[in-house]
Amino acid sequence: MEQQALLQVNHLSTHFRSNPTGLFRRAGLIKAVDDISFFINRGEVLSLVGESGCGKTTVGRTLTKLQPSSGGEALFHGRDILPLSQSVFRPLRREIQMIFQDPFASLNPRLTIEQTLAEPLFIHKLAADSNQARQQVADILEQVGLDASVMKRHPHEFSGGQRQRIGIARVMIVKPKLIIADEAVSALDVSIQAQVLNLLKQLQQEHRLSMLFISHDLGVVRHISDRVAVMYRGKIVETASKPEIFSNPQHAYTKKLLAAIPRVPTLQRAS
């Protein structure tokens, strides 16, 4: 018998009204996400790959209910989350967490790291008082490779890589089941990107997390995923296991994508 997926998305669609370009022209309909289906098992990383404007970010925003959906269903633990109201969905937010792309924009510049990290603890009643919260913040900072003493500082005092670690800490502190990582390492320099990617993978394996990893970078995707779904113009054109997609791509678009990536000579990689 087939194991029940942690997240099962069926025929999901998200449409936008476009702004009318002329004064009297009617608003058009943009099908950002157009009838897509996929599933993620427990402890599995599914990557959603595609180029800008293909709708991959909208999928993430729809599943975290930052964006209303237009059709289909998303079963989380077998329960459809799309029709839930924000207040009913709030307790579930603890289990479905999101990591954002831009480490410079995703932290409130006015709050200290401790305030930012402790906020979800109080919202979800995971800490009774600020002492307990501080202890948990210190623990999580250590887990993401930062010193606990940084919690008194503000975001502007950190580099991009450090901020993204803080972003990961904010997600991990509530012990989620599913992480949606939207281009989580794209804004980082290569040497820092590798650190953060390793961290993400290590946490994912330690806690057996499920992850929807949204990215345009096939190299990063190859490094972290178990399965890969390729998106093109709002539709998923191909889904396959990681070895399949890289060694035996089926869809023409996947092939084109793979062929376009500049190759780095690998002579010296083993140092």
Add this chain to the structure above:
Amino acid sequence: MALLEINNLSIAVASQGQLLPVVTDCSFSVAAHETLGVVGESGCGKSLTALAIMGLLEGSQVNITSGSIVFDGRDLLQLRPAQRRAIMGNQMAMVFQEPMTSLNPVYRIGEQITEVLQQHRKITHRESRQRALELLDLVKIPHPQDRIDSYPHQLSGGQRQRVMIAIAMACEPALLIADEPTTALDVTVQKEVLDLMLDLQTRTGTSIILISHDLGVIAETCDEVAVMYRGRIIEKATTASLFANMAHPYTRGLLASIPTIDTDNDWLQAIPGRVPGIDEKVNGCPFHPRCAHTETPCTQTAPRLIDTHPHHAVRCHFAGEI
């Protein structure tokens, strides 16, 4: 003789009464018909070097503190502003990273191309429009007749970057500086734009300085490579030699940290630590706080560029040994 020769260029930024070095003692040359890649992470000084060559640092907080930039036998830093303007856009042109913001949104793309032509050539309006059409065709914009009167927002990102290249190539410059020209583009479009640049180079013989953070892009397009870290060139070689005899621990680290689509490693070999800020002073080798091979000399004296192979220089005390 090289087309462009940069000797001991140093750049510093003025901040609160202090001069903080951002580029230190940088030397390289570009021969005619050649493509030089400059690679490094954000803040390594690669873009500032490009802006210095184009004379775009004037009037900013950033100053050239020493060195010379010799282009076609003349030191650009000694020229009067008017003489420099005659070179810019004419013999030397630049393509920027953001195709969204580097075109003026209120002018049609045809007007933006002819503007450069009329600036530098004695040419009638009709001729310049004809030339603009040729250029759009050259950069492979489909249906140039229809597109020449479009506004930038009506084009896709890749097409805008093609228009930028058309503007840069309008006067058939001897040197084209491209600062992360494809970073904002999708990979499939990136490939097309890079192919286009190389194609134009073989046709016109332009030299190119390609600035990028992406070793893959550099490896596929450049003849020579300079790797920068914290304002210094730490390794300089022909592309073939760089990847065959890669010597500097930073360059190796950079290569090892790239997740590639051709291999399955479980863990990437990241470079530990982070790049120190420009206001933090590091004694000795700028890379030593992050280097796995640090020994006493590294913390005390800054290494010089040493030739390890023909056309291959490395700034490391232990070049060739590790």
Add this chain to the structure above:
Amino acid sequence: MTLRTTIAAVFRGRKLAALGAVWLCIITVAAIGAQFIAPFDPLEIDPIARLSEPGLPYLFGTDHFGRDTFSRAVYGARMALIIGIGSVLVALICGGLIGLLSAYFSTLGHFLMRIIDVLMAFPALLLALVLMTLLERSVINTVIVIGIVYATTTARIFFGMTLKLKNEVFIDAARCSGAGHGSILFRHILPNLWSPLLVQASFIFAFAQLQAAALDFLGLGLPPEVASWGNMLAEEKIYITRAPWLLMFPGALIILSVFSMNLVGDAMRDSIDPRFKNDIAGI
């Protein structure tokens, strides 16, 4: 950033603004310690010394009742401070809340911002005049009316800035953490409006002075017995040829104070987040 470094950053290289700040400090001291600084009771009448010229013991001379102009000017500073601070509070609390809520809840915003648009169609002084004629002349009513007049522009500015902030990624991040509307509005958005809030406050303070003086002059502002710079101008305007100092001193005080406040406001605006410069440059 500590208060000291902030102040240093605002006034570094802006000498004129620093002078303005010094002048405002003097006004504040005069306002707070009016009863110790003023040599006479501002309402005390000395019929023998009517319209005496500046000198001793009447530093700025006396008015047509024989009241000491200097003492009245010192008490006028107190009134200026009350009007300024009061209007700023009313404008920022009403306007700020309207702007914040309208931007955040778009349905409510459609309704509230249309009302603001209608109010903004009136010139500021006309709106104040209309409101004042409906109310009794008193300090509190003047404060409320001027506050409401500037609440409209404040609401517009806050509306724009909140719209922008609302779409910041860190707001999405807070929503993903499960933060509710109250927490997002007052914990995540409002603290990011602090610096523009401060700048806006400085401009409202300055314009409130002019507005109050204008209302006083037209006989619709503070009750005539209150010692305010505007009232001093209004009462003594007919003596402009016989005793010009009666108008010169309060007039100069108004101009200097407004000018100083504007200079300080400009300095604050120029030194705050570049993100907001464009939003509040147009006031």
